[in-house]
Amino acid sequence: xxxxxxxxxxxxxxxxxxxxxxxxxxxxxxxxxxxxxxxxxxxxxxxxxxxxxxxxxxxxxxxxxxxxxxxxxxxxxxxxxxxxxxxxxxxxxxxxxxxxxxxxxxxxxxxxxxxxxxxxxxxxxxxxxxxxxxxxxxxxxxxxxxxxxxxxxxxxxxxxxxxxxxxxxxxx
Numbered sequence: 342x343x344x345x346x347x348x349x350x351x352x353x354x355x356x357x358x359x360x361x362x363x364x365x366x367x368x369x370x371x372x373x374x375x376x377x378x379x380x381x382x383x384x385x386x387x388x389x390x391x392x393x394x395x396x397x398x399x400x401x402x403x404x405x406x407x408x409x410x411x412x413x414x415x416x417x418x419x420x421x422x423x424x425x426x427x428x429x430x431x432x433x434x435x436x437x438x439x440x441x442x443x444x445x446x447x448x449x450x451x452x453x454x455x456x457x458x459x460x461x462x463x464x465x466x467x468x469x470x471x472x473x474x475x476x477x478x479x480x481x482x483x484x485x486x487x488x489x490x491x492x493x494x495x496x497x498x499x500x501x502x503x504x505x506x507x508x509x510x511x512x513x
Contacts, residue, residue, distance in 0.1 A: 354397040355419045357465040359426045361401050363391050364434035364452055369403060369416050370425040379477070381424060384414055387452075389439040404442065411443060424474070431457040 343351070361367060368385045386405030393399045397419050404413045416423050432452035442450060 350397045353419065356469070358399070358418045359428060359465050360462055361388055361391065361418070361426060361428060362431070362434075363388055363437050363439055364432035365428050366430035366432070367401075367403060368425075368427040368429060369414075369423060370427075371416070372422045372424055385429070386412075386414075387439070387442065389413070389442055391437060406446075421473075428457075428459065428462050431455045431462075 365388045366386070367388055368383055370381050370383050373380050373382045384403060384405070386403040388401050389404045390402035391399075392401075399418045400415055401418065402413055402415045404411060406412070416426075418426070431454070433455050434452065
């Protein structure tokens, strides 16, 4: 029998998550909200840490070098803000925490690649996430159509005023 906490955790867990391991090079697509606007930002780097694999709080730490400075970001795999995770390269590593990669730069930071089936690993369909993405797309289309209709109505009103002014001017 599940406890109340486990039931609540299960409710917020995604149904399908990509199998990410330490040593993978991944692209993480994250939803960023700036004011009233939303956009998707991609962060690509090396997974140096995987925490709590089976839990709803499972997390990966991704590291990349940006403008000569090492940047690390942690992503909760089951977060609704993480839209998609793509594994682009899988490397042979023998530990879970690759903290030694922080001190490595250049050729010393290379890892030996391992052949893997990228389509099988990345082919994860979360129907709820896809439905939410489609809903957001429909909402943006609906607002665009509404704005276009409003603009067309305003232009028609201005055109009618111009025609009325031309008619009044011609009569005078």
